[in-house]
Amino acid sequence: MKYCTKCVQPDTRPNIYFNEEGVCGGCLWKEKMETTIDWNQRQKELNEIVVETKRKAKKRGTPYECAIGVSGGKDSTFQALYARDVLGLRPLLVNCEPGNISEIGLKNIENLKNLGFDTIALRANSIVQKKLIKRDFYDNLNPGRTTEYVLYAVTYIIAQKFDIPLIIQGENVGLTFGDSKSELGTGDDALIANKHNTLIEGIEPFIKEGLVEEDDMFLFHYDANKLREMDIRGIWMNYYVKEYSFQHNLLFSLKNGLTIRSKDRNLDNLGTYNRYSQLDGSGDLLEVNQMMKHVKFGFGQATDHVNYDIRYGLISRAEGIALIKTFDGKCGNKYIKNFCEYIDISEKEFWDVTNSFRGDMWELDDNGDWKLKNPLWEQEPPSDLDLKEIIAKTDIAAKVGK
Ligand SMILES: [Zn+2]
Helix, strand or coil: CCECCCCCCECCCCCCCECCCCCEHHHHHHHHHHCCCCHHHHHHHHHHHHHHHHHHHHHHCCCCCEEEEECCCHHHHHHHHHHHHHCCCCEEEEEECCCCCCHHHHHHHHHHHHCCCEEEEECCCHHHHHHHHHHHHHHHCCCCHHHHHHHHHHHHHHHHHHCCCEEEECCCHHHHCCCCCCHHHCCCEHHHHHHCCCCCCCCHHHHHCCCCCHHHHHHHCCCHHHHHHCCCEEEEHHHHCCCCCHHHHHHHHHHCCCCCCCCCCCHHHCCCCCCCCCCCCCHHHHHHHHHHHHHHHCCCHHHHHHHHHHHCCCCCHHHHHHHHHHHCCCCCHHHHHHHHHHHCCCHHHHHHHHHHCCCCCEEECCCCCEEECCCHHHHCCCCCCCHHHHHHHHCHHHHCCC
């Protein structure tokens, strides 16, 4: 595997872009953010969108001016409050309820509702969802994929139903992960969210296979053309708002009642070191899915978080390497057990299928264990670093007493 020379982004990430100097699209975006983007101009454009949106809403007689998908986590809390308090819009919040919400997730969505918004919650049929999860485990080792379908689609569906002129999405990962050179990686148009890697396959394969009926999949997709016809616009907030970042949104949301994982969480179970990403999801599926990403592509959730933290200047690249060496791909056995129970397979079956997807960046060592070939920490061994100290550097919540 080759890695970005600035962060720890590997070249095995699907659709990743690197320039001639070996710098990844994510780092290039960060540089662009700080140098060439005219944020005042973008703010102006955003203000024009707000004026236009208000005009449209009034004309249509709809009480809601924008629809925002929310989980109650750090990003959606920021989005909702920014839209209402800074942009002066009247939002309808759309919550896609996870099947098995965590205690922290429940607290956070309640917190956001109590900050004073109209909210609508939708949850996909759990039996249908389970079928899709099991199918995707066998078919592409990405069982969490269709939960993201719903997560995105519900906001667009509700905007269409209520004729809400603007949809505000948070982060275009095409920009921040440097996933793509295409229109996804450059523009503000959030109606094309369904062209993202995870969503692009759509619902047709499931219906063709006879696994489910089309009407079972209503909440799993949206019709971008119909929205355009109705003159409904979708924008990415991180295209317009300079301060939008992992770290900024966290600090902002902590001030507004966000709950995060405790400092004494069990780090051996988690594929990352940070306390505040994806707080609402059911731990089992999330952790298992991230571990599977590691099996397929040779990197896991810690890599994503390290990349944010390096670009934000919290840690050095060497410190990031120490973190991914320790955390990437870790997944507590309890999560695997629960997942096996959920889709009703044995743990042997689980590992047989999982290992059949192992990417060619893996090899078996002398003990018969899987090991990455020439990973970054062998290419550039981090010298004598204290892991606890590094984690403390990234823990900006602790720095504000949380
Ligand atoms: Zn990079």
